[in-house]
Amino acid sequence: MDKSEKVKPLNRGIFITATDTGVGKTVVTAALGLLLQKKGYKVGVMKPVQCGGQDAKFLRTTLRSKDPLEKINPFYAEEPLSPHLAFRRAEKNIDIIKIISIYQELLNKYDFVLVEGAGGLMVPLTEDYFVADLIRDLNLDTIIVSRLGLGTINHTLLTVHQARQAGLNVSGVIFSDTSRKERGIPEQTNPAEIKTLGQVPVLGVIPYLRSVSDILKECDGQIDLDSLLKADRPALTRQFRKWDKEYIWHPFTQMKDWLEDEPLVIDRADGCYLIDTDGNRYLDGVSSLWVNVHGHRRKEIDAALNEQINKLSHSTLLGLANTASIELAQKLVEIAPGGLQKVFYSDNGSTAVEVALKMSYQYWQNTGRANKKMIVHLANSYHGDTLGSVSVGGIELFHKVYRDLIFKTISFDTLNDLDKLEELFEKSHEEMAAFIVEPLIQGAAGMLLWPQHALRRIRELCTKYEILLIADEVATGFGRTGKMFACEHESVHPDILCLAKGLTGGYLPLAATLTKKKIFDGFLFDHKEQKTFFHGHTYTGNPLACAAALANLKIFEKDNTLKKLAPKIEFLRDGLRAFRDLSHVVEVRQLGMMVGIELGPFAWEERMGVKVCQKARERGVILRPLGNVIVLMPSLVISIEELKFLLDTIRWAIEEVL
Numbered sequence: 001m002d003k004s005e006k007v008k009p010l011n012r013g014i015f016i017t018a019t020d021t022g023v024g025k026t027v028v029t030a031a032l033g034l035l036l037q038k039k040g041y042k043v044g045v046m047k048p049v050q051c052g053g054q055d056a057k058f059l060r061t062t063l064r065s066k067d068p069l070e071k072i073n074p075f076y077a078e079e080p081l082s083p084h085l086a087f088r089r090a091e092k093n094i095d096i097i098k099i100i101s102i103y104q105e106l107l108n109k110y111d112f113v114l115v116e117g118a119g120g121l122m123v124p125l126t127e128d129y130f131v132a133d134l135i136r137d138l139n140l141d142t143i144i145v146s147r148l149g150l151g152t153i154n155h156t157l158l159t160v161h162q163a164r165q166a167g168l169n170v171s172g173v174i175f176s177d178t179s180r181k182e183r184g185i186p187e188q189t190n191p192a193e194i195k196t197l198g199q200v201p202v203l204g205v206i207p208y209l210r211s212v213s214d215i216l217k218e219c220d221g222q223i224d225l226d227s228l229l230k231a232d233r234p235a236l237t238r239q240f241r242k243w244d245k246e247y248i249w250h251p252f253t254q255m256k257d258w259l260e261d262e263p264l265v266i267d268r269a270d271g272c273y274l275i276d277t278d279g280n281r282y283l284d285g286v287s288s289l290w291v292n293v294h295g296h297r298r299k300e301i302d303a304a305l306n307e308q309i310n311k312l313s314h315s316t317l318l319g320l321a322n323t324a325s326i327e328l329a330q331k332l333v334e335i336a337p338g339g340l341q342k343v344f345y346s347d348n349g350s351t352a353v354e355v356a357l358k359m360s361y362q363y364w365q366n367t368g369r370a371n372k373k374m375i376v377h378l379a380n381s382y383h384g385d386t387l388g389s390v391s392v393g394g395i396e397l398f399h400k401v402y403r404d405l406i407f408k409t410i411s412f413d414t415l416n417d418l419d420k421l422e423e424l425f426e427k428s429h430e431e432m433a434a435f436i437v438e439p440l441i442q443g444a445a446g447m448l449l450w451p452q453h454a455l456r457r458i459r460e461l462c463t464k465y466e467i468l469l470i471a472d473e474v475a476t477g478f479g480r481t482g483k484m485f486a487c488e489h490e491s492v493h494p495d496i497l498c499l500a501k502g503l504t505g506g507y508l509p510l511a512a513t514l515t516k517k518k519i520f521d522g523f524l525f526d527h528k529e530q531k532t533f534f535h536g537h538t539y540t541g542n543p544l545a546c547a548a549a550l551a552n553l554k555i556f557e558k559d560n561t562l563k564k565l566a567p568k569i570e571f572l573r574d575g576l577r578a579f580r581d582l583s584h585v586v587e588v589r590q591l592g593m594m595v596g597i598e599l600g601p602f603a604w605e606e607r608m609g610v611k612v613c614q615k616a617r618e619r620g621v622i623l624r625p626l627g628n629v630i631v632l633m634p635s636l637v638i639s640i641e642e643l644k645f646l647l648d649t650i651r652w653a654i655e656e657v658l
């Protein structure tokens, strides 16, 4: 048995909701409470919102709670109506924050806190906040109470379905027999049918109670408490950790270290926060490795995906077109730097680059300039992990490991002296197909900033020497630098643009390689000439991913995202100033919402970046370093307060570790 199991109190909450009002929720809550007490657990109870009736008082008396009634039921309205209506008519408000804080207080005090809802999941507490939202915000497992009888299958399945749609964890269904009549066929078969049809545990049946005074006697043995107790979160977390180590090979990870560690298992998310299997919330400082743009669980993207799922999940672009990919392509061309008119889809950043490389190489082959074969790239560049994109990468380690598998390229390393680039171009442009760059900031190299105007000069030189300019905006695209695309800072139009990471707002893998009509036209020949672009992935133009991407792009307009970024970027700039005074900070680099805080001087084996990020996790912040560089790349929706917390936490972590 692991140590934490013994010393940690349970502190577990369960929300009791029902298929409808009047099906016996309060009796089930009382019964559960009494049964848990009988097993020796300390049980707290809450009925946060009540409209008419005596439920809270009944629960308080039955479970012999010493908590004042205002804690058990902080929000009471006289009229037996839907809460949003009852409270509006009473000119009172329901304060969700207060409910959450009382719940937290009770949770610290008891092994179990039972929270009884009001009616069912879709009962509105306010105009735009439902019981299901409260369950999610309290982060509770749910028990659904249902009555026995005809019509129950429909109501129960609807409730289970809705709970799952809302992302809630359904612990099980408890039936309550609300009629003194003898049980007929529906009553006898309901539990087994629901178990099968709903794929949900049925925890028991509460018999019809003649008098509430003998709940405990009547219910003893009727509810499967063991399966409820077994499914507690620490046990689930242990299970997931075990299975992760058993089955998963993690990317870019020395699995020997991983197998010795306790991984954090993420189960859900909310805005800029990730939530683990134990319900702990972490501010995500790197937007799920640079992909999340407008926060997790954005209603607009969720809705677009739902809508698309109900139309078409996938159909191929090989020989067929599909609506979602067409709509997205049109939108991408509209927002992309000028001249980019054609969209080639793939699945991730590496393939977007792979496509750009093959396309630029073949373009010259197709158009009678067969000597133009070489790809030029920057030292320190990173363009992905497939062999083609590794070939144009400048990270020494990856080249060393895979050297026999990659092709020859030309690496250029002095952005500060572009006359050298001109010399290189002048000498060898007849052999050069393309120059690939990460414009303005080299992300994976550790957020290295370009000198001003270098991109513009490179554009001029590429034009002059007929070398295609490929802009890899996989990291910098979609607002990260303060503009939609980094190229816009210097009004540069690349010949080919690679997009991925933020394209779907962090929802699904999708990439796009945009290109000019001139290049597209370089592939238009009679079929027999075999000058087709021979490339395509099975999931090219996946409609679900395209629908998510389109919704993601529409949010930029609706929310005015880029305009709202300006003060956040300013705040970051001010906040980062103080870091420069820290003794082990060598340099702080920032472009828009992309930040690198370089620690040093340390050998890479010391893993200082990892240590600082690990420390920050203790205060609820998730980061992922690049060597000795602490990277900050939050979702664009992060608030100023959250940014402040992020900076404060990093500062604290650096000071603690060093």
Ligand SMILES: *Cc1c(COP(=O)(O)O)cnc(C)c1O
Pocket (backbone or CB within 6 Å): 348, 349, 350, 351, 353, 382, 383, 384, 385, 438, 443, 444, 472, 473, 474, 475, 476, 500, 501
């Ligand atoms: C992340 C990244 C890639 C690779 O994208 P994947 O989706 O991980 O294959 C390529 N280029 C740049 C600039 C990146 O940051």
